[in-house]
Amino acid sequence: MSDALAQRVRVEVEGTVQGVGFRPFIYRLARELGLAGWVQNTRNGVLIEAEGGVPVVEMFLQRMRTDAPLSASVETMSTTVVPVLDDAGFSINQSAGSGQRVLVIPPDLATCADCQRELADPYDRRFRYPFLTCTQCGPRYSLLTAIPYERSNTTMAGFTLCSTCDAEYGAEIDRRFHAEPIACPTCGPSLYLWNGQGHEVADGEEALQRAVSLLEQGLVLAVKGLGGFQLWVDARSQEAVQRLRNRKQRPDKPFALLFPSIEAVRSYCLLSSEEEALLRSPQAPIVLARKRRDASLADAVAPANPYLGVMLPTTPLHHLLMASLQRPMVATSGNRSEEPIVTDEWEAPARLNGIADAFLVHDRPIARPVDDSVVLVVEGRTAENHDRGVVSKPRPEVMIVRRARGYVPQAIRWGDDLPDGMQSPILAVGGHLKNTIALLTGNRVVLSQHLGDLSTVEADKAFRQAIEDLQRLLKVAPQVIACDLHPDYRSTSFARELAAGLSVPLVPVQHHHAHVASCMAEYKLEGEVLGVAWDGAGHGGDGQVWGGEFLIASYQQFTRFASLKPFRLLGGEAAMKEPGRSAAAVLWELMGENMPEHDLTSWGVTHGQRVRWGSLLRSGVASPWTTSMGRLFDAVASFTGLCHQASFEGQAAMAVQFAAEQEWEACGRAEGYPMDLVSCQNPDTKWLMDWRSMVSAMLEDLHRGHRLEQIAARFHAGLAAATVRVAQAAGLPRVVLTGGCFQNRLLLRLVRRHLEEAGFTVYCHTLVPPNDGGLSLGQAVVAANQLMTGKEGRA
Numbered sequence: 142m143s144d145a146l147a148q149r150v151r152v153e154v155e156g157t158v159q160g161v162g163f164r165p166f167i168y169r170l171a172r173e174l175g176l177a178g179w180v181q182n183t184r185n186g187v188l189i190e191a192e193g194g195v196p197v198v199e200m201f202l203q204r205m206r207t208d209a210p211l212s213a214s215v216e217t218m219s220t221t222v223v224p225v226l227d228d229a230g231f232s233i234n235q236s237a238g239s240g241q242r243v244l245v246i247p248p249d250l251a252t253c254a255d256c257q258r259e260l261a262d263p264y265d266r267r268f269r270y271p272f273l274t275c276t277q278c279g280p281r282y283s284l285l286t287a288i289p290y291e292r293s294n295t296t297m298a299g300f301t302l303c304s305t306c307d308a309e310y311g312a313e314i315d316r317r318f319h320a321e322p323i324a325c326p327t328c329g330p331s332l333y334l335w336n337g338q339g340h341e342v343a344d345g346e347e348a349l350q351r352a353v354s355l356l357e358q359g360l361v362l363a364v365k366g367l368g369g370f371q372l373w374v375d376a377r378s379q380e381a382v383q384r385l386r387n388r389k390q391r392p393d394k395p396f397a398l399l400f401p402s403i404e405a406v407r408s409y410c411l412l413s414s415e416e417e418a419l420l421r422s423p424q425a426p427i428v429l430a431r432k433r434r435d436a437s438l439a440d441a442v443a444p445a446n447p448y449l450g451v452m453l454p455t456t457p458l459h460h461l462l463m464a465s466l467q468r469p470m471v472a473t474s475g476n477r478s479e480e481p482i483v484t485d486e487w488e489a490p491a492r493l494n495g496i497a498d499a500f501l502v503h504d505r506p507i508a509r510p511v512d513d514s515v516v517l518v519v520e521g522r523t524a525e526n527h528d529r530g531v532v533s534k535p536r537p538e539v540m541i542v543r544r545a546r547g548y549v550p551q552a553i554r555w556g557d558d559l560p561d562g563m564q565s566p567i568l569a570v571g572g573h574l575k576n577t578i579a580l581l582t583g584n585r586v587v588l589s590q591h592l593g594d595l596s597t598v599e600a601d602k603a604f605r606q607a608i609e610d611l612q613r614l615l616k617v618a619p620q621v622i623a624c625d626l627h628p629d630y631r632s633t634s635f636a637r638e639l640a641a642g643l644s645v646p647l648v649p650v651q652h653h654h655a656h657v658a659s660c661m662a663e664y665k666l667e668g669e670v671l672g673v674a675w676d677g678a679g680h681g682g683d684g685q686v687w688g689g690e691f692l693i694a695s696y697q698q699f700t701r702f703a704s705l706k707p708f709r710l711l712g713g714e715a716a717m718k719e720p721g722r723s724a725a726a727v728l729w730e731l732m733g734e735n736m737p738e739h740d741l742t743s744w745g746v747t748h749g750q751r752v753r754w755g756s757l758l759r760s761g762v763a764s765p766w767t768t769s770m771g772r773l774f775d776a777v778a779s780f781t782g783l784c785h786q787a788s789f790e791g792q793a794a795m796a797v798q799f800a801a802e803q804e805w806e807a808c809g810r811a812e813g814y815p816m817d818l819v820s821c822q823n824p825d826t827k828w829l830m831d832w833r834s835m836v837s838a839m840l841e842d843l844h845r846g847h848r849l850e851q852i853a854a855r856f857h858a859g860l861a862a863a864t865v866r867v868a869q870a871a872g873l874p875r876v877v878l879t880g881g882c883f884q885n886r887l888l889l890r891l892v893r894r895h896l897e898e899a900g901f902t903v904y905c906h907t908l909v910p911p912n913d914g915g916l917s918l919g920q921a922v923v924a925a926n927q928l929m930t931g932k933e934g935r936a
C-alpha cells in the first residue's frame with residue numbers, strides 16, 4: 142500500500158467512548174473500508190491509527206462522526222497525520238496497560254432496539270430474559286465497583302459466563318464483544334417474587350406473571366430496577382394511587398408515569414418532537430410533558446398539575462412487565478419520603494414495610510443508588526441573526542432538573558486543558574436540598590447522581606457513601622474541599638470535618654455565587670457576567686436569607702449588584718410550608734401595623750392568625766430578613782388563594798406558574814405589574830427590586846375581582862421587565878439565569894426573551910440542574926479558580 146496516495150492518521154477521541162461499543166464500531170468501519178491500523182482504549186477515551194488511500198481515510202473520519210453508536214458521546218476528536226507504516230489488517234489492541242488511570246465511566250443506558258428484538262423473539266436464546274444487555278445498552282455505572290470498567294469490577298463478577306456468552310464476549314465483531322454485564326438464562330441473574338414479608342412465592346416467568354396480576358388488582362408492587370427500587374401502581378385507578386400516596390405520606394407531589402410505548406404516551410400527552418426524541422434516547426429520562434385535557438388518569442397522579450412526568454421502559458424487566466400490563470403505571474422512587482431509594486432487596490421489606498404489598502426482586506446487586514433522571518424541554522436561544530433584523534424561531538433546549546440515570550457520571554469540561562499538576566483535585570459537597578457532590582480533576586468535573594435532601598439519617602449515610610465512592614472510582618484524593626457558606630448544612634459540617642482530618646484547605650462558596658458559576662462553567666464563560674440567581678433560600682453571609690439575587694460575578698468573586706427588597710421570613714422554616722406567612726410579611730412591609738386589618742377573601746388567612754403574625758413581625762423573633770424569590774412567589778400564591786399549604790418544595794410557586802401559563806395560552810400576553818428599581822443605602826448592594834407597587838397593584842386587581850390567571854401572568858411579566866432594567870443598569874452584555882425558580886418554563890422564557898430583545902446574550906443550564914443539584918459544579922470551579930489566582934498571586 143506504499144503508493145504516494147496512502148495516508149496514516151492518528152485520531153484521539155475523548156468522551157464516553159468506552160464500554161459503549163465504540164471500539165467494535167471502529168473495527169467494523171475500518172474493515173469495511175479496507176483500512177489498516179488499530180484501535181485501543183486510553184486514559185480518557187480511545188486512540189486510533191488508520192492507514193489507507195487519502196479519500197478512504199477522509200471517509201473513515203467522516204463516518205466516525207456520523208455513524209458512531211448512539212450511546213457514545215464524543216467530547217473531542219483530534220486528528221494528526223503520522224508516517225505511513227504499511228502494516229496489514231486492522232485490530233483491536235487490548236488496553237494499553239501503561240498503568241494509566243482510565244477515568245471514563247460509562248453511564249447506564251436504556252435497552253437498545255437490538256436487545257428489545259431479541260427479548261421478543263421466541264427463537265432467541267434470551268427470549269423473555271429480564272437481564273439481557275449488549276455494548277449499546279444496560280447497567281454500567283450502577284453496577285461498577287471499581288475501575289477500569291471490566292466485568293471483574295462490576296456486580297456481575299459473581300456470575301461466571303457460560304461458554305456461549307463467553308464466545309460472544311470474546312468475538313471482536315459481536316455486538317457483545319467486551320459487553321461487561323452480559324448474561325443469559327443459563328449463567329446470569331434470576332427474578333423472584335416476594336410477598337409483603339419478604340418470603341419468596343415464585344421465580345422466573347411465574348414471578349413475572351404473578352407480579353402483573355398483582356398490579357392489575359391495584360396493589361402496590363416494589364420493583365427492583367436498574368439503580369434502585371421503584372414503587373408501581375396502576376395509574377388509572379384513583380383508589381390505588383391514593384393508597385400509595387397515603388402510605389408514602391406524600392399528599393400532592395406528582396408521581397412519574399411509565400408507559401408501554403411512545404404511542405401510549407401520545408394518547409395522554411402532547412409531545413413535541415424533542416420530547417419524543419428524549420423519551421426514545423439511550424438516556425431515556427422522565428420527561429415533563431403537557432397532559433392532554435382528556436387524559437383518563439387518576440387525579441391523584443399529579444394533582445392540579447397540567448404536566449405529567451412520563452417515561453418509557455428502560456430495562457428488559459420493564460419492557461416485559463409493560464408489554465403485559467399495556468397501561469400507564471405510576472413508577473415512583475422506592476423510598477420513604479425524604480429518604481434515598483432502596484437498592485438492596487434484603488433491606489427492602491423492612492424499609493418499604495407498610496408501603497409495598499409485594500416485591501419483584503433479582504440477585505444482580507446494585508452498586509450504588511441511581512434514580513431516574515428528570516428533564517424538560519424549554520424554549521432556548523433565538524438564532525444569532527438579531528443584528529440583521531432576522532428573528533428566527535427559538536431553538537428548543539433540554540433542561541435537566543434531576544441528573545442521575547443515563548447522564549451520570551459524564552464529566553463536564555469547565556476550562557481549557559491545564560498543565561498537569563496545575564490543578565489540585567477538589568471535592569465539592571453541594572448544598573442541602575437535591576444534593577449532588579462533585580470531583581474536579583484538571584479541567585473535568587464529575588458530578589455524582591442526585592442524592593436528594595440531606596435531612597434524614599439514611600440520606601446522610603448515602604451522602605457519605607457517595608463521597609467515598611466517587612473518590613474510589615476516580616482514584617483521586619481531594620486536596621481541597623469546597624462547600625456552601627451555610628454553617629449549619631450537614632454537607633458543610635461534613636466538609637469541615639473532612640478538611641480538618643485531611644489537613645487540606647476548605648473553601649466555602651456563597652450559595653448564589655455557586656449557582657452562577659455552575660452555569661458559567663457549562664459554557665466555559667470567562668470574565669464577568671450578570672448572574673440572575675433566583676431560588677428559595679441560600680445563606681447570604683450577612684445574616685440574611687438570600688434568594689432574589691443579581692450578582693456581578695466571575696469565577697473568583699462576586700458583588701451583589703441588586704436583590705429583591707427584603708421582607709421577613711416569618712417563623713423561619715415554617716414559612717416554606719405556609720405561603721400565607723410570606724404574604725403577611727410582604728404586606729407588613731407595605732402597610733405595617735395595618736396588615737392584620739387588611740381583609741382579602743382569596744387570602745384565606747384568619748384575622749386571629751394575622752394578629753399573631755403581626756406581633757411576630759413587629760418583634761422580628763425567629764423571622765430573619767430574606768430576599769427570596771421563591772417566597773415572593775409564595776406570597777402571590779397565597780394572596781390569590783392558589784395555594785394555602787405546601788407539602789413539597791416549590792408547590793406554591795408551581796401553582797402561580799400554572800395559572801400564568803393558562804393565561805398566556807389564552808391571551809398570548811400580559812401587562813407586567815410595575816416593579817421599582819431603587820438605589821440602595823447599603824454599600825454592598827447597589828439596587829433593590831422593590832415589589833411594593835407590584836403588590837399594591839395586585840391587591841387592587843384582587844379587590845376588583847380580576848381573574849387569578851391574569852394576575853399570575855402579570856406578576857411573571859413584571860419580573861421579566863424589571864430584570865431587563867437591572868441588566869441595563871449593570872451594563873454587562875452576558876446574563877446567566879440560574880437557581881430553582883428558573884425551572885418555571887414561563888418565567889425562563891419571558892426573562893430570556895425580554896433580555897434578548899434588549900440585546901443581551903442569555904445563558905441557561907442544559908448540562909446540570911438550575912436548582913441546588915447543580916451547586917456542586919459551581920462550588921468546584923469557584924474553588925479551583927480562587928486557588929489558581931492564589932497561586933499566581935504568590936508566584
Ligand SMILES: [Zn+2]
Nearest residue numbers: 253256275278
Ligand atoms: Zn442492547
Ligand SMILES: [Zn+2]
Nearest residue numbers: 303306325328
Ligand atoms: Zn450465558
Ligand SMILES: [Zn+2]
Nearest residue numbers: 676679881913
Ligand atoms: Zn439554591
